[in-house]
Amino acid sequence: MKNMSTPSPRLSRRQLLALGGGVASGLTLAACGTGSGGGGSDPTGGGASGSGTLELWANAGVAGDSDSGLQRAVRAWGEANGVTVNVQGIPTQDLVPKLTTTSSGGSGPDVAIVDVSSVPQLAAAQVLADVTDKADAVTGDFGDELLASSSYDGGLFGLPYTTNNVGLFYNRELLDGAGIAVPTTWQELRDAAIELTGGDQYGYMMGAQGYGAFLFWPWLWQNGGTILSEDLTTATFADDLGQEAFAFYSGLVLEDKVMPPEFVGANASWDQYVAPFVQGRCAMMATGPWGTAPIEEGNPDLDWAVAPLPAGTGSASILGGTTISVGHNSTQSDLAWELVSWLTATEQMPYIQDTGNIPGRRDVIDSEWTAEDPVRQTFVEQMEVARARPALPIWGDIEWGVMANMWDAVIQGQQAPADALAAAAEETNQKLSS
Incomplete structure (x- = not known):
């Protein structure tokens, strides 16, 4: 896979607080x-x-x-x-x-x-x-x-x-200051992210490339969708349930614009991804336990906590x-x-x-x-x-090839979300049948 693993060795507190898009481009994904x-x-x-x-x-x-x-x-x-x-x-x-x-x-x-x-x-x-x-x-x-x-x-x-697995990290001070409760549903997350975006402050962090692909799967599952058929031979992530989930997920970027601009370059390490949150400029983000160390080391005074991912028609996270x-x-x-x-x-x-x-x-x-x-x-x-994601020898090619490229095409405005997801399903099917 280009797998979702851990970041390269910890950045210093000064580096984390100064990190912007591209500064850590040599770091590794996690x-x-x-x-x-x-x-x-x-x-x-x-x-x-x-x-x-x-x-x-x-x-x-x-x-x-x-x-x-x-x-x-x-x-x-x-x-x-x-x-x-x-x-x-x-x-x-x-x-x-x-x-x-x-x-x-x-x-x-x-x-x-x-x-x-x-x-x-x-x-x-x-x-x-x-x-x-x-x-x-x-x-x-x-x-x-x-x-x-x-x-x-x-x-x-x-x-x-x-x-x-992945949970919702949130900045207590920013949410409390705006009188916003910790989101428990998709709509609450969207409303909170929009409310908390303004000036140099942003509501929600997302990542590019494989980060965006990896973090989409919980949304798909929460909407009742599946990645592949039970026999693992056919892509199902672009069916009606998948399209609905992806429309909401991509809408946070394309319509609501609640992400800090450097998210489009957050494709080299989790340190890069968490930096806006560590700096106190981003109110919420979805990540795993590996996100705690850079926060504690980079900004020990930050008032933050973790909650379960907001639910759709059901609850789900990614193992x-x-x-x-x-x-x-x-x-x-x-x-x-x-x-x-x-x-x-x-x-x-x-x-x-x-x-x-x-x-x-x-x-x-x-x-x-x-x-x-x-x-x-x-x-x-x-x-x-x-x-868990599908246990397939070619899974890395799907998540870090097909889906990563698809997500970048969407957030860079090269393809409409629905068309991109459908094309990704077709390409996945080709890989599954070859």
Whole structure:
């Protein structure tokens, strides 16, 4: 996919507050956020023996810098077990192509952390190893739906590392100052966004390219629509329900104009996307738990909160997250699995928790850690209505090719929304039948 994952290493507070369209154009895209992290314990728990070197690849946001949760975790395990773990952060748009290319040549990393929506593609291409037998003893530690997101064609190709969905972030001061209640329906969101737009203040943030495509799916589901037919052979997102949802969604841009102008360039990182909200210029935005770290680091005085996404005829959000697995071509698969199983053990969850993400483990999701923070609690509760995207090897081509290009054509005024969505469905059908 060019997958919805996490941003590249955190921007500084000064950078976030100064960020405008295009400033962060070199940053990478993200769907399950990360930031600086710490914590963890007992790195000898994996039982690794001897010495060796492992290569771990992840998108640049998950990899982070030397102080990120993942870097600190693998360093602790490696030092305790005499193993060197080289973590390579790769721009998200390049991660899947690089994994696929190197794997086809017989190489690749020993361990990979990938967006859940790319698991089918990478499993089918023999980039990720089938770990069904290795994971048999620990699968009970994860929820069935999360395990399903790490599976393909009856096999398990990794363990859930993080999970997330999308909620409504809102600026309390701006809403309260205008006497506006937190929106719970589409119309309330639209009315609030229009009311809160004026001068250099805007009501709602949206993104370009794959960001806009990714964030459209909840609207589609909330209107009773579906992405594909049940047998995954035909695009259904441009039927009457889909067109109705897309008309409302695109209308926020084309008719209501409630977005800050730099949204058309917010196509390189989530940091770019959240910047207007962090700066206090945008009242609301839809994003996931990965959006908390840049807010807290970039503008700690901002008065904000998170609510469930406003509902249409029903409630829905989008299930995201990451899977961690062994590389199909790893010559040290047993050692790689020891690292994977250690990183996903209960004792290592603080490394993930400190990034603002929700770990994939059942015992952490159901713990007091969830209940002690209203933001965290909102995302966990919303998991009940979160839906996964189609488990298809070509999904990345659809979401980050067909839909991303379609959305940009719409917001740039090159195509009418209804025509663009219909054309995207036709192109999707061609890909599904080829």
